[in-house]
Amino acid sequence: MLKGTGLALVGIAFPGLALAGAQIYEPLAIEVRAGLQASIADKPAPRHAFADSESAVDWLAEMSHRLEARMPNFQSRVEFLRTVHFEANRAKLDPQLVLAVIQVESNFRKYAVSRSGARGYMQVMPFWVGLVGRQGDNLFSLRYNLRYGCVILKYYLDREKGDLFRALSRYNGSFGRPEYPNTVIGAWRSVWRYEGKLAAAHASTDAG
Numbered sequence: 427m428l429k430g431t432g433l434a435l436v437g438i439a440f441p442g443l444a445l446a447g448a449q450i451y452e453p454l455a456i457e458v459r460a461g462l463q464a465s466i467a468d469k470p471a472p473r474h475a476f477a478d479s480e481s482a483v484d485w486l487a488e489m490s491h492r493l494e495a496r497m498p499n500f501q502s503r504v505e506f507l508r509t510v511h512f513e514a515n516r517a518k519l520d521p522q523l524v525l526a527v528i529q530v531e532s533n534f535r536k537y538a539v540s541r542s543g544a545r546g547y548m549q550v551m552p553f554w555v556g557l558v559g560r561q562g563d564n565l566f567s568l569r570y571n572l573r574y575g576c577v578i579l580k581y582y583l584d585r586e587k588g589d590l591f592r593a594l595s596r597y598n599g600s601f602g603r604p605e606y607p608n609t610v611i612g613a614w615r616s617v618w619r620y621e622g623k624l625a626a627a628h629a630s631t632d633a634g
Contacts, residue, residue, distance in 0.1 A: 435440065435563070440441045448597075449544070449550070449578060449596070449597060449599055449603075450552045450596075450599045451551070451553050451555070451557075454557065454558075458581075459557065459558060462557075462558040462577060462581060463558045463559070465558075465580075465581075466558050466559050466563075466573060466574065466577055467617070468576070474515065476511070479542040484622050485507075485511070485620065485622065486504060486507055486508070486623060488620065489507050489525070489620075490503055490504060492617070492618070493506075493534070496533070497534060505568070505569060509528075509569055509572055510524055510525060510528070510572060511552060513569075513572040513573055513575075513576045514572075514576055516576065517576035517577055517580040518580060519576055519577070519579060519580055519583075520614075522614055522619060523590075523610075523614050523618075524548075524572075524575070524579075525570050525614075526610050526611070526613040526614035526617065526618050527548060527575070527594075527610055528547045528548055528580065528595045528619060529610075530606070530609050530610050530613055531544075531547070531548055531549040531551055531598075532546065532547050532548070534547065536549070536566065536568065536571075537566055543597075544567040545571070546564060546565050546566050546567075546571035547568070547571050547572065547575070548571055548572060548574070548575025548576075548578075548579075549575075550565050550571060550574045550575050550578065552565060554574055554578060555574075557614050558577075559574065575593075575605045578597065579593065579594075579597050581596075582597050584598040590607070590611070591604075591607045591611070592607075593600055593619075594606060594607035594611070595607050596612050
């Protein structure tokens with residue numbers, strides 16, 4: 427089981443914003459845009475998206491321990507983790523992968539802004555708001571940032587037919603270069619790996 431020291435070392439190996447990139451604007455087919463708009467459609471995160479309370483307690487306790495050095499406030503940390511878990515499962519992504527992306531993209535900095543203008547935890551480019559969202563969506567909001575980030579990553583993963591390496595490089599705007607996907611996958615496997623009881627509820631949230 428990884429301890430806080432492991433997370434601190436990863437902070438050296440994966441400094442925040444060092445590999446933060448920017449999704450590249452591309453015109454979307456009407457049906458693709460409509461699908462992404464439906465995925466972004468607002469629905470607040472519930473208390474959690476776990477199969478049972480025991481799974482929730484186990485996962486939250488372990489992830490809270492790993493994240494404590496970067497998010498000292500307990501309530502903020504738990505809210506963050508619950509939202510990560512819900513939005514990842516809503517997009518049919520592994521929450522551990524999403525944590526790794528956030529680690530590398532922003533180092534868990536809510537108000538991080540890259541040189542290219544990408545914003546928040548998952549470093550979402552503002553053009554996505556006009557493309558598939560609503561102009562009032564705030565990319566520094568925890569829920570909106572994770573919603574957009576997870577939906578965008580899932581879009582790239584589907585586009586690349588499940589090839590995570592290629593999807594990650596598209597997410598970061600570094601397609602064809604290995605540094606970013608290798609770093610995220612390394613963090614996913616070495617820092618955020620979780621083999622406890624994690625039977626997340628994958629009931630479709632697309633149905634009203």
